[in-house]
Amino acid sequence: MAAAVADTRAGGGAQWSPAPGAMASASTTSGAPAQASTSRHSIWDSSRMFFAGGTAGAIARTATAPLDRIKLLFQVQNMQGSGTQAGAYTGIFQAAGKILREEGFLALWKGNSVLIIRIFPYSAAQLAANDSYKRLLADEVTHELTVQRRLLAGACAGMTATALTHPLDTVRLRLALPNHPYKGAVDAVRTIVRTEGVAALYKGLIPTLVGVAPYAAINFASYDLAKKTFYHGEKPQNPIANFFMGAGSGTVAATVCYPLDTVRRRMQMKGTVYSSQADAFRTIYAKEGVRGFYRGWLANTLKVTPQNSIRFVAYEAIKAVFGIKKSKTDT
Template sequence: MTDDYDYESLGNNATLGQDAMAGALAGIAEHCAMYPVDSIKTRMQVIQSVARPQVFATAAAAVTAGHQHHPHRHLHSAAIAEGSNYKGMKVASRNLWRGVNSVVMGAGPAHAVHFATYEACKEAFGGNAGGHHPLTTAAAGACATLAHDALMNPFDVIKQRMQLGDSAYRTVRECARSVYTKEGIAAFYISLPTTLTMSVPFQSIQFATYEYFRKVLNPTGEYDPKTHAIAGGLAGAIASAVTTPLDVVKTLLQTRGQNADARIRNASGLMDAVHIIKERYGARGFFRGFKPRVLTVMPSAAISWSVYEYFKWFISSNNNPIQDKNLLSL
């Protein structure tokens, strides 16, 4: 019989570089897995004063027409909306993946910084001690978010420009060059204050609720993939539901350069975007794309935390000679 070991002790054995590597892999897996649904969410959130092609109205209607429990139906409906035959469906399905390269390029380094900062701050703030520490983990999550968003925001702008159904961009380089030429470097960062306003509470809520559910579901602290997936999914669902209004504002600012509405195209920042949304749609306008956002974030968070915790466990176990001896004797 081997001695039991506490999974929580493994996190302290990993270096920041190893935490960063685990975070990078988690970030790429998270964003890529649910990217098509995220594309639909972006299209639903974009505001236009002129009539948009029927494709987007049909795709948006398909998402909200009672299929919230079946994400794959969203993709099928969107494909039908963008092409009436098999060839059209194939093109539409590919279009839902447009811009994913930007996510891969940005998510790896951004999530590496994100999780490394989180682990360092959680340790420094005393979050690894026994018991529940929601404020400590929330503070660590907020610090991690500041580092992540400063790096990720330009890639997110490119991603959302390419996700638009009428986007003419085919490569990340083409999109970046066009945005820079037409709108300047500021276009990549105009949404950063709004992004931080959304992401800091989002990540604070997510990290705090994740750590809470993880400890409630797995009080022994042993590595348990099911616990990480459930806790991550619940944390993602709660955080995304609470912060959807700010996500709508962020989408307006990040896609304003391709909007046919002059008022939206010249939106100056968070408050201006808020006024536009309120004028056009009232309070309900701040929840455009609510269902696909939650459907995107919930499984994405479950995947992200599961991948991160697995690689943290895997990397840390290779640093722990006592654990290696126990594993070999099994």
């Protein structure tokens, strides 16, 4: 087909204009690079969001690792196979002093290397997925989200990240215990797989998903709604205000979901005496009462408060440094 046709106009000679087919072809051709550019831009933004989330999580976790280890020891000290005596840890300062005397200063960060290996992809996947799910669930016209959709986005983000990194969390838990038999993270994985099977790396996954879904839902949704109420639109972000809002949302979410976290930790332990999540709830309640579900709660709250705050503020700051364009629904 000819690329152009003659156009004879009054008072002038023949002029040449593109044929309809050529115009369509040109339009298609010009549209393809634009679509490819948009796709590349989206992938580039997602990659940077992933890295920003991972870095923010690593910073926050390292800063609060000592409290995380103390909380963990409180949760499992009454279990067989934990390597600790019942009642060995009675308070935060007592536990910290005992660790310092018996194991040394760096023991407060025992298991942290595995924790960072796990938390980088976990935090990256969770924060980036939350923003992505919210963009997907937002109203096409107003770009607004209902409370229910914010909760759904947070729950899905938490479960996505957890499913990807649960084996690393199991290894980290084993390495955090005193007198563990492993030489390091790699040896722990090999030993667990050889002696207990691959499935042992996924012990406690179901209660973990059950626990993390409401936690992530409440945490993300309450933080977003607090910011929406505080800023009333396009006001400049205040990192200090965001820090306190992150502290509040994390504390509320952690308190509501803490019993599920205790059950999860105990089911991940080697030699666990529980046959199911329901059995764990019944046994803990029968032997230890309601307090058994909240062992280590104070240490956890003292950890979650700054950790959640640091993670949110760092994530937003790193995204700004990377020049990631902020969507209306983004955290």
